[in-house]
Amino acid sequence: MSSSASTAVSLAGPQAPARDWRTAVARFFRARRGDSPFKRLLIHTTLIVCCLIAVYPGLRVLSVSLRPGDRLLSTSLRIVPSDASLENYVELFSSTEFLLWVWNSLVVTLGTAFVGVALASTAAYAFSRWRFPGRNPGLIFLLATQMIPAAMLMVPLYILILRNGLVGSYRGLIVGYSVSAVPFSVWILKGYYDTIPRELEEAALIDGASRLSTFWRIILPLSTPSLAIVFLFNFTQAWNDFLFARIVIGNAQQIWTWPLGLRTLQDQFRTEWGMFSAGAILVTIPVVILFLYSSKYLISGLTLGSVKG
């Protein structure tokens, strides 16, 4: 942004008038590819309205978290209340184990994402590069697993975990999260691998490289966008999950993840809305940052099929 502004100034030379807000707005809406000014104005207005709708509910949570405890409910539509305070945040850190919950969530989530990417990237390679017996049924099976309602597996999984003594530990949790993300991840990665020309690998194979080293040295580096998506998908799924974590972790408070912890702020008798919102804002920030950071990968890496042309 700043570099383009400086080149514009240097091109315009010393006679350039001091730019006020009107020229700034005009520059913002400058014609590209023959769109008329009216059309551009319309496009930007629509997008700005949509952005406001997209962001607003989050801002309201922020607003609740900034209100002092005695007046959480209000008919004011102001985002930053006139008597904003960080009281709720201070109380969250001092009276609960919030930091420990976030830390626990972080290690589980990273472990899950690592396992999930490892499982899916290798399986997807097989689906993308070989025609083997059971390939199409396999792909349909992976798609079919997406249709299983979450509540359907809850009872059998709980009993399975109970019988194997996995309650109160992360083992069941990490395996459960990463495996349940495998079908979607394999579809995404397979779609992306399909767009990488086979000639690249064939050249390396002729030079004497093994299949695995071509996978490691050629395919994986070229698939960064889609690996980023799969990582993100695994990460958010594990980070946000409440139901499965409650079943598996149960009462082992030391290893509670944040959804289990924040849940205690909403007990039967009263809900600590202020602290709850403060916690919600704090756990949302890392995911939003991760999403924004990978948004360029999101566009290029989420190939559900390949587009010709």
Next chain:
Amino acid sequence: MDTLLEQILPSLSEVIGTLLVLAAATAVIEVVVYLIAGRLLKSRHLLVWMLVAPAAVGLLVLIVYPLLWELNLSLTNMSLRRFGDKAQYFWQVCAASGGPSGPSWLLECLGKNYADVFRLPVLKQVQFFPVFLRTVVWTGVNVAFHVSLGMGLAMLLNRPMRGRGIYRALLIIPWAIPQVIAVLAWRGEFHYEYGYFNIILTQFGLAPIEWKADPTWNFVAMILTNVWLGVPFMMVILLGAMQSISGEYYEAAEIDGASGYQQWRHVTIPLIQPVLTPAIILGTIWTFNNFNVPYFINQNELESSDILVTALFGAAFEYNRYGFAAAFAFVIFILLLVYVLLYIVLTGTLKESTR
């Protein structure tokens, strides 16, 4: 420092332990596959089996096995009253009491739960078909909005312009916010007195709406929330597809005198079709099976706001009819499976992707 370490260590050692166990398990699986497929069967596809094996074993243990278990459960009368050993298969019950034989044996003894899904109320009052119809409406309306709004936004963003990165980033936010938190935030906005919608309505001098008590408005509230949640995914997918279309197609269309609409209809749509079809399939499945939105927006436990998956949850965990819920789950699963297989066959998606 000591206490901090004590707090941090349990989860860290759990995770590292898990990763080591998984690495060891993977090594064992690979050796077994190598011995069986490589040495014993001398398979041409040894590498394929070795690549697929870890994921396949995981899916077998965590998805296929529980599904078979669930199938078994669906044939029993297990509930909270008849838990564990007290549960019986219906054919055992029939055999003991000298139940019917012939074709009605199938209905009354083997698949009683399956028949009950269609005969008895799935919750307290509602029958299966009204809930099913509502789920179809819910899915259809949501997916229609997701696709049309997502495609509209993608088309607006698919042009060189200022602030594009910022718009894109802000528009993705509904997808990025943890779903439960987003849904709870929306639930707050439907509050009768303090919610955003009613504040605006009263400021315009209109009567506030009973979002929580009125069945119709509660359903509208669910749809509003879910449309907001689902548009970013479609937008991102379709934007990616549109960006990979070469500009030459549009130049050629322009030279041939095609209007904007004609370009969209005859260049954009056919070229993003391979992406659009799977995106619609996935969107349909996710909306059909969406639990968080109907469950959390419906605070007053209106049965008129239940879709199939929330009814399933209620049958299993509120009314504790485990055997019945298992059969109900299979009915839902098979409905979706049939829909998707039909869709795949009709549109030829899989042929496209295995080309």
